[in-house]
Amino acid sequence: xxxxxxxxxxxxxxxxxxxxxxxxxxxxxxxxxxxxxxxxxxxxxxxxxxxxxxxxxxxxxxxxxxxxxxxxxxxxxxxxxxxxxxxxxxxxxxxxxxxxxxxxxxxxxxxxxxxxxxxxxxxxxxxxxxxxxxxxxxxxxxxxxxxxxxxxxxxxxxxxxxxxxxxxxxxxxxxxxxxxxxxxxxxxxxxxxxxxxxxxxxxxxxxxxxxxxxxxxxxxxxxxxxxxxxxxxxxxxxxxxxxxxxxxxxxxxxxxxxxxxxxxxxxxxxxxxxxxxxxxxxxxxxxxxxxxxxxxxxxxxxxxxxxxxxxxxxxxxxxxxxxxxxxxxxxxxxxxxxxxxxxxxxxxxxxxxxxxxxxxxxxxxxxxxxxxxxxxxxxxxxxxxxxxxxxxxxxxxxxxxxxxxxxxxxxxxxxxxxxxxxxxxxxxxxxxxxxx
Numbered sequence: 001x002x003x004x005x006x007x008x009x010x011x012x013x014x015x016x017x018x019x020x021x022x023x024x025x026x027x028x029x030x031x032x033x034x035x036x037x038x039x040x041x042x043x044x045x046x047x048x049x050x051x052x053x054x055x056x057x058x059x060x061x062x063x064x065x066x067x068x069x070x071x072x073x074x075x076x077x078x079x080x081x082x083x084x085x086x087x088x089x090x091x092x093x094x095x096x097x098x099x100x101x102x103x104x105x106x107x108x109x110x111x112x113x114x115x116x117x118x119x120x121x122x123x124x125x126x127x128x129x130x131x132x133x134x135x136x137x138x139x140x141x142x143x144x145x146x147x148x149x150x151x152x153x154x155x156x157x158x159x160x161x162x163x164x165x166x167x168x169x170x171x172x173x174x175x176x177x178x179x180x181x182x183x184x185x186x187x188x189x190x191x192x193x194x195x196x197x198x199x200x201x202x203x204x205x206x207x208x209x210x211x212x213x214x215x216x217x218x219x220x221x222x223x224x225x226x227x228x229x230x231x232x233x234x235x236x237x238x239x240x241x242x243x244x245x246x247x248x249x250x251x252x253x254x255x256x257x258x259x260x261x262x263x264x265x266x267x268x269x270x271x272x273x274x275x276x277x278x279x280x281x282x283x284x285x286x287x288x289x290x291x292x293x294x295x296x297x298x299x300x301x302x303x304x305x306x307x308x309x310x311x312x313x314x315x316x317x318x319x320x321x322x323x324x325x326x327x328x329x330x331x332x333x334x335x336x337x338x339x340x341x342x343x344x345x346x347x348x349x350x351x352x353x354x355x356x357x358x359x360x361x362x363x364x365x366x367x368x369x370x371x372x373x374x375x376x377x378x379x380x381x382x383x384x385x386x387x388x389x390x391x392x393x394x395x396x397x398x399x400x401x402x403x404x405x406x407x408x409x410x411x412x413x414x415x416x417x418x419x420x421x422x423x424x425x426x427x428x429x430x431x432x433x434x435x436x
Contacts, residue, residue: 001126002346007061007339010108012354013361014101017380021100026080028094032087033073035098040080043100047077057084058105060097061339064090069105107361113335115356116343120291122398123349124330127290130171132327134299134319135277137192138259142273143176150176152190159186159263168270170209170241171306171324175272180263188271189223191258196250199257199278205247206232206259207303207322208274213239218269219262220244224254235269243304250278273306277321286327286413286420293329295404297411297422300324313410318426327422328402352397355388 014020021043027036035057045051052075059065070084092098099105131142139152146164149155153176155162161179169175180186204222212218215237222230228251232244250257259276263269286294298310300323310326313319333343345353359381366377391397414421 001344003342003344004346004350005340005342006109006112006336009112009343009350009353009357010105010339012350013108013112013357014099016354017103017358017361019102023098023100025092025094025096025098029081029092032089032091033084035082035084035092036080036094037082037098038080040075040082041077046080049075049077051075051077052082052100056101056104057082058099058101059088059092060099063096064093065096067339103361103365107364108357111357111361111364112343112353114360115353116333116335118360119353119356120332121330121401122392123333123345123352124292124399125333125344126402127287127293127327127329127331129287129290129294129327129329130324131287132284132325133275134323134325135279135281135321136275137194137278137281138190138274138276139192141275142172142174143271144172144174146174150188153188154190156187156189156260157184159184161268162186162188165270168211170211170272172273175211175270176261177268177270178261178263179268180265183265185265186263188261189258191223191256192276194257194278196254196256199250200252200254201249202278203247204250204257204276204278205245205322206274206276207243207245208261209241209272209306210235210244210261211239211241211270211272212237212263212267214267217264217267220246220271220274221260221262222246222248223256223258223260224251225256228253229260241272273324275322280318280321282424283414284325284422286329286422288419289331290327290329290420291331293402294327294422295402296326296328297405297407298326298328300326312405315406316409316426319424330402348391348394348397349399352388352391355384355391359384359388 023037023039025036026038029036040046052072055072057070057072059068061067065088068088070086072082073085074083143150145151159178160181163177164174165177178186206222208220210218212235216234218235220232230246230248232246235242261271299313299319301309303322362377362381366374409425411422411424414423
């Protein structure tokens with residue numbers, strides 16, 4: 001999918017409204033409030049004192065002071081030095097790329113984000129979500145959410161390292177890297193809220209993909225009460241992914257159903273794409289990023305191949321326990337918060353986005369300006385509005401919606417306030433492992 005960074009979108013918008021200069025400093029400044037650039041004399045007005053007063057300087061990303069925006073207090077043609085109102089964190093060195101803007105760059109960023117919102121669903125982000133697993137009761141079971149630890153998981157045994165990993169992963173973007181220190185066994189555990197009495201004697205299945213390069217050092221477990229545990233086989237240690245499995249009846253003495261991903265001493269292992277199922281789950285929350293849809297709900301063909309084919313669920317049948325679901329829908333394009341952040345579009349949609357952004361920017365400025373300036377800004381806004389309307393009529397500009405599939409007697413949508421849910425229609429009384 002094409003993508004365009006916020007820095008490029010800001011440049012395109014600035015060039016469109018005649019407000020863009022990209023320069024490079026020619027000397028190091030002696031203080032933290034100066035920018036020295038001999039090339040300033042080549043700009044219109046560059047020989048006049050105060051030519052760039054009340055403009056804005058933005059230091060390019062990836063450099064010292066990168067991303068900093070400062071308002072310019074004064075300009076000296078004799079030394080080609082800009083003096084800013086607020087000091088930078090450090091002195092601006094020679095060879096630093098920066099931009100000059102008459103309008104505040106953040107106003108341009110806000111206009112770009114507003115245009116993204118207003119253009120939906122004319123232009124949208126296609127979403128193919130594969131985070132839901134049939135009957136899974138674990139949270140963050142793909143280990144995709146991490147903030148000082150994996151959300152929903154507890155670290156046990158003081159592991160040396162618990163973090164995300166992108167090199168070894170089975171599905172999605174990340175796996176969980178767990179490194180056991182010296183003589184201690186390391187664990188990631190989770191105990192979902194379940195009515196243990198209601199599921200007594202029912203079959204619990206816990207599966208997880210595990211990667212390890214040492215035999216008999218990594219496994220998964222089910223913990224019923226802190227001392228009564230059921231274990232999977234150990235990983236064979238062949239430096240590849242194995243799907244480990246614990247399937248057993250919930251004992252009548254169980255006080256909990258806790259899953260454990262375990263690594264033995266002085267070993268590193270990776271865990272990914274796990275799930276725990278005990279009884280049928282009929283309702284699944286649609287990801288909030290999917291504003292429209294799902295238009296389709298597909299089911300993984302085999303749980304031994306997470307990246308394999310997905311197919312529609314056959315009419316009058318139920319989804320299969322442990323199979324991953326693929327939801328097809330649409331949502332908003334990303335609204336980047338950094339210059340390196342990207343919006344998932346290319347041409348010709350970039351041009352249309354820029355027209356909308358210019359329209360919103362001048363409309364916003366008209367609302368906060370004096371009357372004599374407001375009329376000029378409104379005129380500019382109307383010009384860009386006409387350009388945006390013209391582009392909207394161009395062939396192929398509007399993105400077609402994904403095709404929908406029939407879901408008769410398979411699943412239907414429900415809403416609860418802002419949340420959307422998929423509910424499966426087939427009645428199931430136990431773990432459903434095949435099509436009847």
